[in-house]
Amino acid sequence: MDAKTLNTLRERLPEAHLSKRLIRQTEHVSMRFDVRKIELSHFYWENFDLMPKALGVILKLTLLMKRSCANTLRYRLRQYDIPIERLPPAFDGYRILHLSDLHIDEILDGGEQLCQTLAGLEYDLCVITGDYRFDTYGVHEETVVRMSRLMETLECPDGVVGILGNHDFIEMVPDLEALGITMLLNESLAIERDEHRIWLAGLDDAHYYEVHDIARAMADIDASEPVVLLVHSPEVIEEAEAYGIDLFLCGHTHGGQVCLPGGIPIIGNARCPRDKLSGRWRHGRMQGYTHRGTGSSGLPVRINCPPDITLHCLKTSPVLSAEQ
Numbered sequence: 419m420d421a422k423t424l425n426t427l428r429e430r431l432p433e434a435h436l437s438k439r440l441i442r443q444t445e446h447v448s449m450r451f452d453v454r455k456i457e458l459s460h461f462y463w464e465n466f467d468l469m470p471k472a473l474g475v476i477l478k479l480t481l482l483m484k485r486s487c488a489n490t491l492r493y494r495l496r497q498y499d500i501p502i503e504r505l506p507p508a509f510d511g512y513r514i515l516h517l518s519d520l521h522i523d524e525i526l527d528g529g530e531q532l533c534q535t536l537a538g539l540e541y542d543l544c545v546i547t548g549d550y551r552f553d554t555y556g557v558h559e560e561t562v563v564r565m566s567r568l569m570e571t572l573e574c575p576d577g578v579v580g581i582l583g584n585h586d587f588i589e590m591v592p593d594l595e596a597l598g599i600t601m602l603l604n605e606s607l608a609i610e611r612d613e614h615r616i617w618l619a620g621l622d623d624a625h626y627y628e629v630h631d632i633a634r635a636m637a638d639i640d641a642s643e644p645v646v647l648l649v650h651s652p653e654v655i656e657e658a659e660a661y662g663i664d665l666f667l668c669g670h671t672h673g674g675q676v677c678l679p680g681g682i683p684i685i686g687n688a689r690c691p692r693d694k695l696s697g698r699w700r701h702g703r704m705q706g707y708t709h710r711g712t713g714s715s716g717l718p719v720r721i722n723c724p725p726d727i728t729l730h731c732l733k734t735s736p737v738l739s740a741e742q
């Protein structure tokens with residue numbers, strides 16, 4: 419990381435956050451090149467090449483490789499009405515485009531089909547819940563080039579807001595913000611309509627780097643106003659519900675990416691109940707959505723789990739039941 423980027427991040431983030439991120443990023447790179455440095459407490463199959471290689475061999479032997487690759491470009495648009503009890507009427511019908519896990523530098527057609535699909539959509543805000551890069555380490559120049567092309571397609575009055583995932587290094591933040599993405603690193607942002615507000619709070623990665631700080635992200639938020647929390651993975655659900663979050667938007671799991679018929683995930687790669695691995699869910703009074711991923715990781719293939727483009731439409735509603 420160059421000195422200018424480091425100074426910018428130092429001015430913005432608590433020292434404990436930045437140093438923990440940088441140390442763990444360095445350890446992660448070491449571990450990728452020397453398996454003796456693997457910490458079992460942080461062992462995830464997603465960080466090792468063995469599984470994608472084995473999957474590739476199986477798909478080639480079963481003649482499923484071509485179809486599995488083509489599936490990664492067959493985007494499924496999912497649209498949901500999300501009733502939020504305390505939503506101000508000015509936000510009734512507010513549309514949030516939710517993208518996640520783009521891993522954009524390895525999208526097989528360079529993002530052509532994705533941009534075409536997005537070009538016809540109307541929405542007020544776009545959120546991206548982490549994992550812009552395909553690999554978990556290394557350079558990110560191609561990621562930024564492809565994100566630049568995507569940003570030309572994303573048009574909405576309240577802009578594009580993002581968070582980091584476990585495939586992203588913190589030094590990517592200035593480059594992503596230079597493209598016009600507002601990155602939230604345990605920070606928040608208010609959106610106003612007719613003197614009423616909803617809040618977006620965004621956490622740094624809770625899955626691998628464990629640098630999330632929900633207290634800091636919520637520090638400026640009026641407790642009486644609705645909050646949409648952006649988290650990379652569905653792994654701080656209890657804490658978020660205790661903070662009174664209204665809507666928890668996350669990704670990371672890819673919904674399994676390679677699934678059994680019916681979209682049943684084989685591997686979720688997240689410390690959460692299986693009913694939180696994909697799609698809509700509820701925990702207490704908090705609603706949530708685990709995105710199935712717009713891109714693919716490990717190997718650019720998908721089986722029984724189409725890539726996801728999601729539109730959440732916020733609605734005013736009466737009191738919701740307390741438990742799922």
Ligand SMILES: [Fe+2]
Nearest residue numbers: 549583584670
């Ligand atoms: Fe991830």
